[in-house]
Amino acid sequence: DVKVTQSSRYLVKRTGEKVFLECVQDMDHENMFWYRQDPGLGLRLIYFSYDVKMKEKGDIPEGYSVSREKKERFSLILESASTNQTSMYLCASNGGTGELFFGEGSRLTVL
Amino acid sequence: RKEVEQDPGPFNVPEGATVAFNCTYSNSASQSFFWYRQDCRKEPKLLMSVYSSGNEDGRFTAQLNRASQYISLLIRDSKLSDSATYLCVVSDTGNQFYFGTGTSLTVIP
Numbered sequence: 252d253v254k255v256t257q258s259s260r261y262l263v264k265r266t267g268e269k270v271f272l273e274c275v276q277d278m279d280h281e282n283m284f285w286y287r288q289d290p291g292l293g294l295r296l297i298y299f300s301y302d303v304k305m306k307e308k309g310d311i312p313e314g315y316s317v318s319r320e321k322k323e324r325f326s327l328i329l330e331s332a333s334t335n336q337t338s339m340y341l342c343a344s345n346g347g348t349g350e351l352f353f354g355e356g357s358r359l360t361v362l
Numbered sequence: 363r364k365e366v367e368q369d370p371g372p373f374n375v376p377e378g379a380t381v382a383f384n385c386t387y388s389n390s391a392s393q394s395f396f397w398y399r400q401d402c403r404k405e406p407k408l409l410m411s412v413y414s415s416g417n418e419d420g421r422f423t424a425q426l427n428r429a430s431q432y433i434s435l436l437i438r439d440s441k442l443s444d445s446a447t448y449l450c451v452v453s454d455t456g457n458q459f460y461f462g463t464g465t466s467l468t469v470i471p
Contacts, residue, residue: 282457293449293463294406301457341405350396351451351459353405 253278257342257354264361270329272357274342280352282345283325285309285317287338288356294341300325332361365389368450368462376470379440383465385433385450392460394453395426397435399446400464406449409435440469 258273276283284299286309296309298317306317314336318326325344329336342354368385375381387395395412410417412424412433423436433450450462 284459291463294461296459299457339403345457347457349394350408350411351406353407356403356405358403 253352255342255344255352255354257340257357259357260355262357262359264332264359266333266361268332268361270332270359272327272329272340272342272359274325274327274354275323276325276344276352277323278344278346278352279322280344280346281322282347283319284343284345284351285315285325285327286341286343287311288341289338297327297340332359334361337361365460366450366452366462368465370463370465372466372468374468374470375440377440377442379469380436380438381440381467382437383435383448383450383467385435385462387431387433387450387452387460389452389454389460390428390431392431392452392454395424395433396451396453397422397424397433398449398451400449401446409448437467440467442469442471445469 255276285297286294288294295311300306300319316328340357343351345351366387397409398406399409400406412426416425421438425434445468447464447466449464452460
């Protein structure tokens with residue numbers, strides 16, 4: 252069974268803290284994605300990566316960075332968390348064609 | 363203009379009813395089309411891919427009209443367990459996906 256695993260389901264952080272969200276997939280997929288999902292706004296793409304050490308900005312990259320040192324792992328970094336980054340963060344992967352597979356999501360609250 | 367547009371609903375239907383969701387997309391070069399289901403506070407999961415010839419999976423039927431850039435999902439004999447948000451998803455190259463904001467369905471006993 253295919254699996255995308257996100258490291259933390261729920262996090263509470265303070266404004267200004269650095270936040271790491273990790274995502275691991277076991278399907279040898281080339282493409283990995285980070286989205287955030289907010290009520291009424293749907294899923295918005297933050298960053299994606301189509302290969303190791305490669306990254307592309309999505310629609311809302313400001314305030315975020317990513318790292319992909321190994322094919323199976325794609326990390327999202329909030330250098331200095333702000334309250335407007337309170338959201339559900341979803342990692343996904345796909346093999347170039349076909350469907351996206353999602354992780355269970357990381358619900359981040361920034362106080 | 364949004365890449366993918368859906369009626370957000372909510373749709374509240376009685377058990378056993380038939381309900382249809384529609385979705386339009388703006389990029390005529392889009393290649394792949396999907397319906398995802400998302401339960402409350404959970405991740406989206408693939409319900410079905412949508413093919414040009416139309417496809418059916420049990421009570422669910424998906425249709426694609428490339429000329430009108432329109433996708434539909436029909437659910438027959440609705441069950442309580444069908445209550446969820448249904449996301450229309452469109453892809454162009456395989457590494458760019460565009461999501462509708464979702465249509466909320468509640469099936470009422």
